[in-house]
């Protein structure tokens with residue numbers, strides 16, 4: 001049942017496994033702070049790395065109350081804050097580790113002044129210094145543990161199917177998006193549970209947010225609620241070209257405009273740097289319906305963004321190197337936009 005996999009060597013700057021990420025953060029988090037934010041359905045640790053001091057301003061109003069009073073600044077306290085706050089979480093779908101790899105390079109840049117390849121990136125570093133950053137590199141570690149590789153680079157779409165979405169016991173693939181028709185998936189009927197799902201068989205993007213909430217989702221909601229970030233980025237990956245998406249259910253017209261402007265500048269930058277051999281970087285349409293990103297926005301007021309990295313499977317090849325550069329240019333363009341606009345008008 002398990003498809004044949006190609007032998008691939010992972011470069012040393014590609015840190016994405018639970019063990020490697022933990023070991024790296026334990027050893028290297030000096031300027032920033034490493035801690036355990038919570039646990040997954042399967043009892044695995046959820047790591048968080050914080051950079052820059054947390055500004056603990058009093059909370060005298062709920063987000064809902066302040067927003068409908070047309071004074072969201074009473075909630076965000078943006079005018080009193082010294083720094084912008086950016087919250088980034090990766091691998092809520094456990095095999096989508098490309099963002100994690102980029103984030104570990106960003107953390108190394110913050111800690112040591114060079115990325116994990118030993119390269120300086122002063123433009124990104126200077127921007128990052130203007131932020132408080134909260135980074136959850138592996139938001140759904142159960143799925144990450146089931147993905148026993150470190151990347152999908154060079155693999156067939158069968159390998160992608162096996163690890164990302166899984167197979168039923170009768171030998172049929174558990175197909176995206178049809179697996180969204182059952183939630184949670186009956187894990188006892190799976191030959192191999194895909195990394196999309198935590199050990200309870202739940203795709204956290206579509207959790208039962210107001211009922212039996214999953215611990216990974218609870219952890220993220222608590223973190224963003226405490227943080228009140230200006231922007232929230234969720235990093236995903238798929239078997240297609242890279243692109244940017246964003247939820248639409250929660251966003252105001254101006255919020256949507258901002259997300260589209262960011263998506264356009266990320267796309268332009270990545271095309272300029274020839275980071276996509278096909279020149280077809282996608283600008284995705286807003287999601288119909290609502291997803292975890294909407295919930296995190298409502299829990300915190302942070303402009304929600306979603307970026308799809310390419311897996312670099314054999315159908316659409318990318319190198320590890322290119323994927324790291326996609327990540328670093330993505331972070332830089334978002335930070336640049338935030339410094340220029342303070343993400344200020346996202347509510348109206």
Ligand SMILES: [Zn+2]
Pocket residue numbers: 093096236237
């Ligand atoms: Zn995803």
